[in-house]
Every structure is written in structure tokens, then in C-alpha cells.
Amino acid sequence: MSHLPWHSLSLNPLAAFGILLTLGVIGGQIANRAGRLPAITGYVLTGLIIGPASLHLLNQPLLSAADLFVNLALGLALFESGRRVDLHWLRVERTLLLTTLCYCLAVFAALCALLLQGGLGGQASSMMAALGMATSPIVILEMLRETRAEGQVSERLTTATALSSLLSVIVFAIALSSAHLQNQHSTEDAILSPAWLILGSSLLGLLAGLLAIALNRWLGSQQRQRQTVLLFGLIALLVGLSVMLNALPSLALLVFGLATRNLHGGHTVSEPGLLSGSHFFFVAFFVAAGAQLAPQALASHWPLALAYLLLRSAIPMLCWWLLAPQNCLSRQRGLWLGLALNPLSGGSAMLLGMSTLALGADASAFSGTMMAVFVISELTGPLLTRLALHRAGDIPSED
Amino acid sequence: MLHFNNSTPLTLGVELELMIVNRRDYNLTRGSDDLLLLIDRQQHGYDIKPEITQGMIEIGTAIHQGSDAMLQELQRIRALLVSSAQKLNLGLAGGGSHPFQHWSEQQIYPKERYQLVSELYGYLAKQFTVYGQHIHIGCPDGDSAIRLSHYLARYIPHFIALSASSPFYQGMDTLFQTSRLTSVNAFPLSGCMPCVENWAQFNDYFQHMAELGIVASMKDFYWDIRPKPEYGTVEIRICDTPLDIVTPTLLAAYAQMLAHRCLSEEWHDIQAAHYHTYNYNRFQACRFGFDGVLVDGAARQQTGLQEDLLGTLNALQPQARALNCEKELSLLRERTLKRQSDSQWLRAIHHHSGSLSEVVRRQSEHWMYGSAA
Known part of the structure; x- marks a missing residue:
């Protein structure tokens, strides 16, 4: 009887994806009903409970197998986030661009100083600070969908999120270059690799944008469903190609979205929007992200992680509060916008691998602190964003 | 007792309800508060106010003698709104x-x-997220306002055809030239004013309705044409908001010419029989626009809407001369001859792009940046 399947029962990737979705939805609903928490927090908590750190229902190989869906989710979110950047608006409303640049650079400088003070090396500090600049597009988009938030705070929030992600990736690539130089890696690693990361990824995104517009036109105006399938295919292809070519998928996807939004003929590339169909992948993404968390990192790294997050929250709040009138907002709404930018980018986790390769001796402290940051941020970020959107008046009242 | 505030006869004013859309997918967005807040930071003196749902805003002009000055004011309001x-x-x-x-x-x-x-x-309140143009015409007294209201009822299909700009509704082509009026029809106090003959009778009717607890003010009547005693005007409420800012002034000029003829000829042919075909003719205009058919109950005959409109425009030459709006009359004739309507333009964009989002994008570009020449 030893050949019967339950004697050697182990989950395959599809079953793992099924578990991510099923338990994720249940967890999200419980969090919503019992704790009045955002569904995202429920998904992440579910992942934490069933992941390697707790019940071990999902192990690391299975989570790696589910990466396909996770990367797709990230790709969809980054593409959509890129589409929220309206260059026409930024030309008219330069204050928005300047405010975003201002708070991102201030966050970078402050985090660098904090981490250096906390005993991390220069390269680890600059990379970790670069990651701290970005707000998570997937959390912001999902929160806006869940709460049906709309208004000036939401509008500026989505633009600032996309721009912060762009800046973060670029500064990260430069910091990576510097780390390679400091650790006396080859010139190719030091210069060509970061240049490829930035320019190559941007070029890939731009080409994908041009291709999407051209194919969309070729398919014709009456083929909306096919155009949607095509777009989905191009997003998957771009994620896969970026990984294959050692480029930055996050940058490529952001540029892809930005190109389709702003190039001539790109306006109708994503209609109807992909977000409603992306919800499946988003749930899986958040549960998987929760499962990847290692709360034990908090034990040794919590003071630095907490200081990192406090600083990261306070600076955008201060900048947006100060520049609120120039951004057509009341001071109070500016403050809430700063708080809404709290969720740390989930895409940053993808960059961790690259960092640890470049950092050498500092890698362990870097990963430990970053993990502690993620544990706190992924659990509290969505809650703070929802609170901020509610207080800013962007969430509609229930009829 | 409603008091009719007499106003200068034939003066004009228009109100336009506008859509507020996001620039991402061009769906409606709750933007009225933010927009009003920003506009009110500047000293402007224009009448810009919120409407029933938050994806709407209403602008109103001052009182004008003619449509030229009205167009200039609309241009200034548009510049303020656009910035x-x-x-x-x-x-x-x-x-x-x-x-x-x-x-x-x-x-x-x-x-x-x-x-x-x-x-x-x-739910009717939310379904009322539709956008119309209201035209006010000054009247010397309440009796004139009642006469003018009845007189204009005959020409309601013309206004519908000239302003039709709502062929799509809830994601579908309705096959109507204007689908907006279907949302208005659902209200119990919509349609047309009862067949009262003067202001005293109208007051009796209003008092009766108020005593029954059905209405509290004139705002509770959603009629196609209604007297507006506090302004001293007759208000035509049948038009869709046109896609540009020139058409509203042409419609206002048309109303002014008709009103001039009514008041100068002391028209008083108020009969309930005229209203027997009112709803049918209204439907024909909504559904087919210039291609609709109008039924004249008294003459027992049918006429094409385009032919009837052209005939009316031709007959209004003396009024156009008197009011100095021959240019407007000529533009209206040209549009009628070409059967040129906003609905047709919107359908052509949709046919070409296959995208309703693209339709609204072009609509928005047209209103915000379109030529006012």
C-alpha cells in the first residue's frame, strides 16, 4: 500500500497557489470583519501564519515555485503605477514633482545618516536608504481599490508612489555600483552592471510600450478583449525578459506603464483597466509576502528598524505639510498624504538579493535590518494608508 | 403665494452642468469640492456651484441682452475653470x-x-447624474411667463435635436440622439406644466400642490419648461449640455428669437389639445434627432423635424434682425441643413476608436480647449 499518494503527500506549485488564494481570502475577510483591518493586512497575516516562520504549511521551495504569480502581480501593479504618471500634469503642476523629489531625497539623506549611526557600512546604508524612498505601488493601488478612494490626495499619492519607485530604483542602482567599486569587484560589475540596470531596463520598458501601442493599433479598435490579453502577455514577457537579461523588472514595468500612458496612441492600451482582473494575483502576492517574513529578525534589529520607519514616515509628512498649499491641498490633507505614503515597496524585496551579493561582510546586518523593517511595515503600512485616506476625506461615505 | 419678480423682457442667461472626469480613464470623479475650493481661492465673481452628485459642477452666466456678450463671459468662465x-x-x-x-x-x-x-x-437621485443646459429668458410679468412657457412647448423638439449629445449611457449606445431625458422622465413631477392660462391660475395650482404636501418650492418641478418667479424668467430645461461653448449661445439666441415673436405678437393660443402630441414629438426628437417626425394634432399632419425647424428658422428673420442675431440664425440654419449634431460626432469617435474612454477624452479636450470662434 506504500504506493498510495498520501504516503508521500507534498504540495505542488499549483496547490500552493490555491492555498495562497483560498486562505488569503479567508484571512482577509476575518481581518476585515473581526478587526476592521484592511484586507491586505489579513492576507499578510495569513501568509505569516502558514509560512516557514510559523505553521510551515508552505516551505521555501513552494514559495519559490509560486514566484511566477508573485512576479506577475508585481508586474501588473508596477505597470498600472507607471500609467498613473501623467507627464502633461507634471508639466503643469511642477510643485508635485518638486515635492516628491524633495521628500524622497530628504528620506534618503536622513536614512543614510541613521543607518551609518546605527553601525551599518556606507554601501549598505545607501542601498537601504534607497529602498526606503519607495512607496509600494501594489499596496497603494489595492488600498485605493478596496476603499474606493478618490480625490486630490489619492491622485497625488499614486503619482508620488510611482515617482518614488522610479527614483528609488535609480538611486539603488547607483548605490549598487558604488558598493561594487568599494568591494573591488570588476569594472564590469561596478559600472556596466548599474548602467545596464538603469538604461537597459528603461529601454526594455520603452520598447514594450511602443510595441503595445503598435500591436494595439494593428489589432483594431473593436478587439478590446484581445488587446487586454495582449497587454497581459506583454507584461508577463517583460517581467520574464528582465529577469533573463539581469535587468530591473520594476524599472522596466514602470517605464512600460509610463510610456503607454504618455506616448501618442497609448491612451486606449489599457481599457478596460487591468486592475480588476489582477486581484487574484494581488491576493497571492500579499500572502506570499507575509510567508516570506521572518519575525525573529525583530529580536535583534527592532530598534534600528523602528527608527528607520519612523523617520521614513515623518519626513514625507513634514514635506507634504509644508508644501501642501502649493499642491492645492490644506495643510491637514498634506499631512495625511505624507502618512499615506507609508507602505514600503514590496518590490524592494527583489532587490535584496542583488544587494547581498554586492555587500560582502555587511550583507547579514543589511538583510536582518531590512527584514525587521519589512515585518513592521507590511503589517502596519496598509492600516496607516487607509487611516490617512479616510481622514483626508478621499474615502466615500457609505450610503 | 408666489411673487413673480418682473425682469427686462428678452434678457438672457444660461446655466450649464458639466462633467468632472479623471484624466486616467476619463470616468466621472468626485472632484467638485476640490475644484470649487481652488476656484474660490481667486476673486472671480462668477456663478460656479456644485450639483447633485460630486462628479458634476454647474456654471451660470450673468444676465445678457444678446448671445455675443454671453459667449465672451462663457469664455472667461471656461478659462478660470480650465486653469x-x-x-x-x-x-x-x-x-x-x-x-x-x-x-x-x-x-x-x-x-x-x-x-x-x-x-x-x-436611486433616481444618483441616476440624475446627467448634464443639461438651462436657458432663462426675461419676462415682463407672470402672465407673459405663462404664455411664453406654453408657446415654447411647441418648439421643444427643436431644442432637443439641436443640443442632443448623450447617445451613450451606462456603457451602451442607446440608439437615441439624447438619452439624458430618460433619467429626467423617471421623476413624478417631470414633463410639462399644466394647462393654466395666467399667473393667477398658476399660483392656485402651486398653492394646491403645496397644501397637498407634494411640493415646497418651484425647484420641485422637473418640467421641461417652467416659470422661474424669483428670477422673473422662463427657464427651458430640455437641452443636453452641448460639447462646446458656442452652441449654448446659439440655443439661447434661438430661444430669444422665439420669445420675441411670442411676446410681440401677443400669442395666447393656450389649449390642452396642443399637448396631446407633446410627449410623442419629444420622443421622436430624442430618438431620431433631426430625422424625427413631428405630429401636428390640430392640422392632422406629420412633418419632418428638420423641415419644421428650417421653416421656423426662416420665419424668424425679422426677429433675428431686431435682436441683432442674424449670425446665430445663419449658424443654426447651417447646422440644421447638415444635420450636424454632437451625438453624431461622439458616435463617429466611438466607431473609429472602439473606446468610450477615448470618447470622453475627446469630449473633454473639445470643451476645455476647443475654439470659440
Whole structure:
């Protein structure tokens, strides 16, 4: 009887994806009903409970197998986030661009100083600070969908999120270059690799944008469903190609979205929007992200992680509060916008691998602190964003 | 007792309800508060106010003698609105209905009157997220206002055909030239004014309705044409908001010429029989626009709407000369001859692009940046 399947029962990737979705939805609903928490927090908590750190229902190989869906989710979110950047608006409303640049650079400088003070090396500090600049597009988009938030705070929030992600990736690539130089890696690693990361990824995104517009036109105006399938295919292809070519998928996807939004003929590339169909992948993404968390990192790294997050929250709040009138907002709404930018980018986790390769001796402290940051941020970020959107008046009242 | 505030005869004013859309997918967005807040930071003196749901805004002109001055004012209001909307990344558009918004997603504007309407009419209030042009014509007294209201009822199909700009509703082509009026028809106090003959009779009717607890003010009547005693005007409420800012002034000029003829000829042919075909003719204009058929109950004959409109325009030459609006009359004739309507333009964009979002994008560009020449 030893050949019967339950004697050697182990989950395959599809079953793992099924578990991510099923338990994720249940967890999200419980969090919503019992704790009045955002569904995202429920998904992440579910992942934490069933992941390697707790019940071990999902192990690391299975989570790696589910990466396909996770990367797709990230790709969809980054593409959509890129589409929220309206260059026409930024030309008219330069204050928005300047405010975003201002708070991102201030966050970078402050985090660098904090981490250096906390005993991390220069390269680890600059990379970790670069990651701290970005707000998570997937959390912001999902929160806006869940709460049906709309208004000036939401509008500026989505633009600032996309721009912060762009800046973060670029500064990260430069910091990576510097780390390679400091650790006396080859010139190719030091210069060509970061240049490829930035320019190559941007070029890939731009080409994908041009291709999407051209194919969309070729398919014709009456083929909306096919155009949607095509777009989905191009997003998957771009994620896969970026990984294959050692480029930055996050940058490529952001540029892809930005190109389709702003190039001539790109306006109708994503209609109807992909977000409603992306919800499946988003749930899986958040549960998987929760499962990847290692709360034990908090034990040794919590003071630095907490200081990192406090600083990261306070600076955008201060900048947006100060520049609120120039951004057509009341001071109070500016403050809430700063708080809404709290969720740390989930895409940053993808960059961790690259960092640890470049950092050498500092890698362990870097990963430990970053993990502690993620544990706190992924659990509290969505809650703070929802609170901020509610207080800013962007969430509609229930009829 | 309603008091009619007499006004200078044949003076004009228009109100336009506009869509507020996001510039991402061009769906309606709750932008009225942010927009009004930003506009009110500047000293402007224009009449710009919220409407029943938060994806709407209403602008109103001052009182004018003719449509030229009105167009100039509309241009100034548009410039103010556009500069503010650009800062907020909002789009503004004309058109009688948003092509793909879903009524259940709309939010009632937090103002006491709108909340009361929402409580009374339930989902009808949100379905009332449609956009119209109202034309006010000054009247010397209440009796004239009643006469003019009845006189204009005959020409309601003309106004519908000339302003039709809502072929799409809730994501579908309705096959109507204007679908907006279907939302208005659902209200129990819509349609036309009862067949009263003078202001005293109208007052009796109003008192009766008020005593029955059906109405509290004139605002509770959603008629196609109604007297507006506090302004001293007759208000035509049948038109879709046109896609540009020139058409509203042409419609106002048409109303002014008709009113001139009514008041100067002392028209008084008020009969209930005239209203027997009112709804049918109204439907024909909504459904077919210039290609509709009008039934004259008294003469027992049918006429094409385009032919009837052209005949009326030709007969208004003396009034056009008297009011100095021959240019407007000529433009109206040209449009009628070409059967040129906003609905047709919107359908052509949709046919070409296959995208309702693209339709609204073009609508918005047209209203915000279109030529006023």
C-alpha cells in the first residue's frame, strides 16, 4: 500500500497557489470583519501564519515555485503605477514633482545618516536608504481599490508612489555600483552592471510600450478583449525578459506603464483597466509576502528598524505639510498624504538579493535590518494608508 | 403665494452642468469640492456651484441682452475653470450624459437639498447624474411667463435635436440622439406644466400642490419648461449640455428669437389639445434627432423635424434682425441643413476608436480647449 499518494503527500506549485488564494481570502475577510483591518493586512497575516516562520504549511521551495504569480502581480501593479504618471500634469503642476523629489531625497539623506549611526557600512546604508524612498505601488493601488478612494490626495499619492519607485530604483542602482567599486569587484560589475540596470531596463520598458501601442493599433479598435490579453502577455514577457537579461523588472514595468500612458496612441492600451482582473494575483502576492517574513529578525534589529520607519514616515509628512498649499491641498490633507505614503515597496524585496551579493561582510546586518523593517511595515503600512485616506476625506461615505 | 419678480423682457442667461472626469480613464470623479475650493481661492465673481452628485459642477452666466456678450463671459468662465482643473489633473466636459459611468458609484453632494432629494427619490437621485443646459429668458410679468412657457412647448423638439449629445449611457449606445431625458422622465413631477392660462391660475395650482404636501418650492418641478418667479424668467430645461461653448449661445439666441415673436405678437393660443402630441414629438426628437417626425394634432399632419425647424428658422428673420442675431440664425440654419449634431460626432469617435474612454477624452479636450470662434 506504500504506493498510495498520501504516503508521500507534498504540495505542488499549483496547490500552493490555491492555498495562497483560498486562505488569503479567508484571512482577509476575518481581518476585515473581526478587526476592521484592511484586507491586505489579513492576507499578510495569513501568509505569516502558514509560512516557514510559523505553521510551515508552505516551505521555501513552494514559495519559490509560486514566484511566477508573485512576479506577475508585481508586474501588473508596477505597470498600472507607471500609467498613473501623467507627464502633461507634471508639466503643469511642477510643485508635485518638486515635492516628491524633495521628500524622497530628504528620506534618503536622513536614512543614510541613521543607518551609518546605527553601525551599518556606507554601501549598505545607501542601498537601504534607497529602498526606503519607495512607496509600494501594489499596496497603494489595492488600498485605493478596496476603499474606493478618490480625490486630490489619492491622485497625488499614486503619482508620488510611482515617482518614488522610479527614483528609488535609480538611486539603488547607483548605490549598487558604488558598493561594487568599494568591494573591488570588476569594472564590469561596478559600472556596466548599474548602467545596464538603469538604461537597459528603461529601454526594455520603452520598447514594450511602443510595441503595445503598435500591436494595439494593428489589432483594431473593436478587439478590446484581445488587446487586454495582449497587454497581459506583454507584461508577463517583460517581467520574464528582465529577469533573463539581469535587468530591473520594476524599472522596466514602470517605464512600460509610463510610456503607454504618455506616448501618442497609448491612451486606449489599457481599457478596460487591468486592475480588476489582477486581484487574484494581488491576493497571492500579499500572502506570499507575509510567508516570506521572518519575525525573529525583530529580536535583534527592532530598534534600528523602528527608527528607520519612523523617520521614513515623518519626513514625507513634514514635506507634504509644508508644501501642501502649493499642491492645492490644506495643510491637514498634506499631512495625511505624507502618512499615506507609508507602505514600503514590496518590490524592494527583489532587490535584496542583488544587494547581498554586492555587500560582502555587511550583507547579514543589511538583510536582518531590512527584514525587521519589512515585518513592521507590511503589517502596519496598509492600516496607516487607509487611516490617512479616510481622514483626508478621499474615502466615500457609505450610503 | 408666489411673487413673480418682473425682469427686462428678452434678457438672457444660461446655466450649464458639466462633467468632472479623471484624466486616467476619463470616468466621472468626485472632484467638485476640490475644484470649487481652488476656484474660490481667486476673486472671480462668477456663478460656479456644485450639483447633485460630486462628479458634476454647474456654471451660470450673468444676465445678457444678446448671445455675443454671453459667449465672451462663457469664455472667461471656461478659462478660470480650465486653469484650476489642470492643476488638479481633472477634465471637464460637456455632453448630456457620461457614456460609461455607473450610477451606483456616484456620491450625493453633501448639501441639505440634495440629501433630501436622495432620501425621497432613492436611486433616481444618483441616476440624475446627467448634464443639461438651462436657458432663462426675461419676462415682463407672470402672465407673459405663462404664455411664453406654453408657446415654447411647441418648439421643444427643436431644442432637443439641436443640443442632443448623450447617445451613450451606462456603457451602451442607446440608439437615441439624447438619452439624458430618460433619467429626467423617471421623476413624478417631470414633463410639462399644466394647462393654466395666467399667473393667477398658476399660483392656485402651486398653492394646491403645496397644501397637498407634494411640493415646497418651484425647484420641485422637473418640467421641461417652467416659470422661474424669483428670477422673473422662463427657464427651458430640455437641452443636453452641448460639447462646446458656442452652441449654448446659439440655443439661447434661438430661444430669444422665439420669445420675441411670442411676446410681440401677443400669442395666447393656450389649449390642452396642443399637448396631446407633446410627449410623442419629444420622443421622436430624442430618438431620431433631426430625422424625427413631428405630429401636428390640430392640422392632422406629420412633418419632418428638420423641415419644421428650417421653416421656423426662416420665419424668424425679422426677429433675428431686431435682436441683432442674424449670425446665430445663419449658424443654426447651417447646422440644421447638415444635420450636424454632437451625438453624431461622439458616435463617429466611438466607431473609429472602439473606446468610450477615448470618447470622453475627446469630449473633454473639445470643451476645455476647443475654439470659440
